Amino acid sequence: xxxxxxxxxxxxxxxxxxxxxxxxxxxxxxxxxxxxxxxxxxxxxxxxxxxxxxxxxxxxxxxxxxxxxxxxxxxxxxxxxxxxxxxxxxxxxxxxxxxxxxxxxxxxxxxxxxxxxxxxxxxxxxxxxxxxxxxxxxxxxxxxxxxxxxxxxxxxxxxxxxxxxxxxxxxxxxxxxxxxxxxxxxxxxxxxxxxxxxxxxxxxxxxxxxxxxxxxxxxxxxxxxxxxxxxxxxxxxxxxxxxxxxxxxxxxxxxxxxxxxxxxxxxxxxxxxxxxxxxxxxxxxxxxxxxxxxxxxxxxxxxxxxxxxxxxxxxxxxxxxxxxxxxxxxxxxxxxxxxxxxxxxxxxxxxxxxxxxxxxxxxxxxxxxxxxxxxxxxxxxxxxxxxxxxxxxxxxxxxxxxxxxxxxxxxxxxxxxxxxxxxxxxxxxxxxxxxxxxxxxxxxxxxxxxxxxxxxxxxxxxxxxxxxxxxxxxxxxxxxxxxxxxxxxxxxxxxxxxxxxxxxxxxxxxxxxxxxxxxxxxxxxxxxxxxxxxxxxxxxxxxxxxxxxxxxxxx
Amino acid sequence: xxxxxxxxxxxxxxxxxxxxxxxxxxxxxxxxxxxxxxxxxxxxxxxxxxxxxxxxxxxxxxxxxxxxxxxxxxxxxxxxxxxxxxxxxxxxxxxxxxxxxxxxxxxxxxxxxxxxxxxxxxxxxxxxxxxxxxxxxxxxxxxxxxxxxxxxxxxxxxxxxxxxxxxxxxxxxxxxxxxxxxxxxxxxxxxxxxxxxxxxxxxxxxxxxxxxxxxxxxxxxxxxxxxxxxxxxxxxxxxxxxxxxxxxxxxxxxxxxxxxxxxxxxxxxxxxxxxxxxxxxxxxxxxxxxxxxxxxxxxxxxxxxxxxxxxxxx
Numbered sequence: 063x064x065x066x067x068x069x070x071x072x073x074x075x076x077x078x079x080x081x082x083x084x085x086x087x088x089x090x091x092x093x094x095x096x097x098x099x100x101x102x103x104x105x106x107x108x109x110x111x112x113x114x115x116x117x118x119x120x121x122x123x124x125x126x127x128x129x130x131x132x133x134x135x136x137x138x139x140x141x142x143x144x145x146x147x148x149x150x151x152x153x154x155x156x157x158x159x160x161x162x163x164x165x166x167x168x169x170x171x172x173x174x175x176x177x178x179x180x181x182x183x184x185x186x187x188x189x190x191x192x193x194x195x196x197x198x199x200x201x202x203x204x205x206x207x208x209x210x211x212x213x214x215x216x217x218x219x220x221x222x223x224x225x226x227x228x229x230x231x232x233x234x235x236x237x238x239x240x241x242x243x244x245x246x247x248x249x250x251x252x253x254x255x256x257x258x259x260x261x262x263x264x265x266x267x268x269x270x271x272x273x274x275x276x277x278x279x280x281x282x283x284x285x286x287x288x289x290x291x292x293x294x295x296x297x298x299x300x301x302x303x304x305x306x307x308x309x310x311x312x313x314x315x316x317x318x319x320x321x322x323x324x325x326x327x328x329x330x331x332x333x334x335x336x337x338x339x340x341x342x343x344x345x346x347x348x349x350x351x352x353x354x355x356x357x358x359x360x361x362x363x364x365x366x367x368x369x370x371x372x373x374x375x376x377x378x379x380x381x382x383x384x385x386x387x388x389x390x391x392x393x394x395x396x397x398x399x400x401x402x403x404x405x406x407x408x409x410x411x412x413x414x415x416x417x418x419x420x421x422x423x424x425x426x427x428x429x430x431x432x433x434x435x436x437x438x439x440x441x442x443x444x445x446x447x448x449x450x451x452x453x454x455x456x457x458x459x460x461x462x463x464x465x466x467x468x469x470x471x472x473x474x475x476x477x478x479x480x481x482x483x484x485x486x487x488x489x490x491x492x493x494x495x496x497x498x499x500x501x502x503x504x505x506x507x508x509x510x511x512x513x514x515x516x517x518x519x520x521x522x523x524x525x526x527x528x529x530x531x532x533x534x535x536x537x538x539x540x541x542x543x544x545x546x547x548x549x550x551x552x553x554x555x556x557x558x559x560x561x562x563x564x565x566x567x568x569x570x571x572x573x574x575x576x577x578x579x580x581x582x583x584x585x586x587x588x589x590x591x592x593x594x595x596x597x598x599x600x601x602x603x604x605x606x607x608x609x610x611x612x613x614x615x616x617x
Numbered sequence: 618x619x620x621x622x623x624x625x626x627x628x629x630x631x632x633x634x635x636x637x638x639x640x641x642x643x644x645x646x647x648x649x650x651x652x653x654x655x656x657x658x659x660x661x662x663x664x665x666x667x668x669x670x671x672x673x674x675x676x677x678x679x680x681x682x683x684x685x686x687x688x689x690x691x692x693x694x695x696x697x698x699x700x701x702x703x704x705x706x707x708x709x710x711x712x713x714x715x716x717x718x719x720x721x722x723x724x725x726x727x728x729x730x731x732x733x734x735x736x737x738x739x740x741x742x743x744x745x746x747x748x749x750x751x752x753x754x755x756x757x758x759x760x761x762x763x764x765x766x767x768x769x770x771x772x773x774x775x776x777x778x779x780x781x782x783x784x785x786x787x788x789x790x791x792x793x794x795x796x797x798x799x800x801x802x803x804x805x806x807x808x809x810x811x812x813x814x815x816x817x818x819x820x821x822x823x824x825x826x827x828x829x830x831x832x833x834x835x836x837x838x839x840x841x842x843x844x845x846x847x848x849x850x851x852x853x854x855x856x857x858x859x860x861x862x863x864x865x866x867x868x869x870x871x872x873x874x875x876x877x878x879x880x881x882x883x884x885x886x887x888x889x890x891x892x893x894x895x896x897x898x899x900x901x902x903x904x905x906x907x908x909x910x911x912x913x914x915x916x917x918x919x920x921x922x923x924x925x926x927x928x929x930x931x
Binding site for chain 1: 697699700701702707710766769770773774777779780781782783784876877878879881885886889891892893894
């Protein structure tokens, strides 16, 4: 439930940015021991022509579409630019990732032919697919991949995500060996995120963030920030026969209402949104096809929540955090502001996830209990509990925190409501200059991708990615358990423990899952039906990221 | 006349110089280390080195200003730290949008306001005047963030006559270009219509009380002729002055309309840059917008002197 705007916004930094830990999509219950590009039968989940985004008709070649995205990006350099959902959509257009997440939640080889670990998962070998060339004609080989990895490790932006990586070396012309300090079982998932998009040496050496040179299905044509990003078909694409469209123009339209009007008027053919009202408006309209990530049960979607700073008074007091949790009527917030699209979710993980415990112990709404806790805690804080609850400059978020402020007020808190400009918001988060902020993050195909946001090892001032400064050794132990063990049962137990620890420590007060949708007019076909090279169905649209490779235009 | 123009030109140069100083100091007024304040979470050694090089912060202030203004005069306003796009390039995208928005919106406003005021002033406080005055009062109360979506709903979503968002350049054809600017221009013109109507109506009513108008009527000249040839010109000073200010403020004040219609004009890009703490873009855009405001108002003053000799004698 956050603002959809801006080329460099809170979401860009928080959800995808500093570590690119927030990978997208679906994670399997277990971690594959071996990822091979072996051929299996094609098993598309959707078979009926009426399934939104899936077409069984013969694809029509040519034509172009215009896509309305919710934000502008700050560049096309995976080691330096902040890829939010629009950035990852652009990346899927001009780049390809080494792996992609399949519909069953498992990571599958994509630009990589295979990604294989050693016995203890401290060494991963990435075998590259032969015959892949960048848009400038140069080949994708081991030397290019090593250079890409080195730049990722050297970058302050992506360095955190590849921190466990201690060495990268070419093994022959077409394979790269990545050595880690510790077992990194989710490594293939990382390769499906921002750090998994190799770019050509020409772009890497010039650090040119404005002209992407990738291997993707479409080739850069022009980019005018805040106006459009135009691409044309890659005639030498390594996936023979793809893509179908001749051209795509992306238009960043920050205002949800304007984006919706653009779709309705035919100004754009397809749009992304996470505004529940827009999703609801378009959901039942037969003129449009809509896909939402509501039913996603693999991995994690973004969560909407309040983040509490556990390093400053009064939220450094567990009793205060408990009182705030008991006083926050999440169901009511979702009812008022969710437009019937989203639902209450009081866990880091979505319902159906193997990492979600049957009962995580998260405090239920209980105003009487909250009042009682406030009465107990207040004497330790000068007699009254003052909370400053803030958000970015977004009218909808302001309404939400006003409602939450009222709920906390009923429990006996003195709540000050405020809004801060987005860049200041980010600065305050990483430098611990806040008490309670709204937040939206944690989308990941594997829970380990959220390690940097949750781990006590990243809670050290002055700049910390564990914004809540929650330093719980039991939480760290559980995170490490999940990070280093490949047994699905062990991992499930570890992340269930993580969820329980978070419910105990309460650095985050959950209220709902952020719901994303892609909506298209009926001329856009097959925009959510990509089959991966090994024959399995791709996860498709998730967490606001669209992949245009198999889309075609019917007229 | 020449002396008046020369005096105004000297004032223009001084004001422009002061604006440039203020725009230059904008970066230096940031609290703490300006490189840290600008870069924020993007603060890396490479980015800081690049920024220091661009700003020349290790040199004396005067030297920095001279270097900066030289660059500005050569068309180099720096580059965005986020998108690496040069400010000059961003302006080359933004300026045509703003100029066209301003021209079209003001043409619409004048075409509506002037005839309305002429008719209303002929019979003040009668039915037409009351309806027109009430309507324009309503227009004045209609914010652009309400008018814009309403226009989009009717003309883009329902009728499909025009696109809901975006800007088509003239190079894409006059038709598509006008289609893309007409709705935002109308949204902008609504406020101007109300202001222009009220200013002109009041002046027209005052002018109609003048002896020379009575004389013209006594000579048997038609009302239309009197209004257009004798009354309109001496009544248009307030309108012109108001238009000058209105046009100048539209360079940055069209922000809401630009956001609603996704037009990356100066106001839109300026606010985006402020949100992103992209201060070199803010600096460059603010400088251009302020200079444009001053130059436009100078132009309006000059027009006033042509229309009214009393101005240049004052």
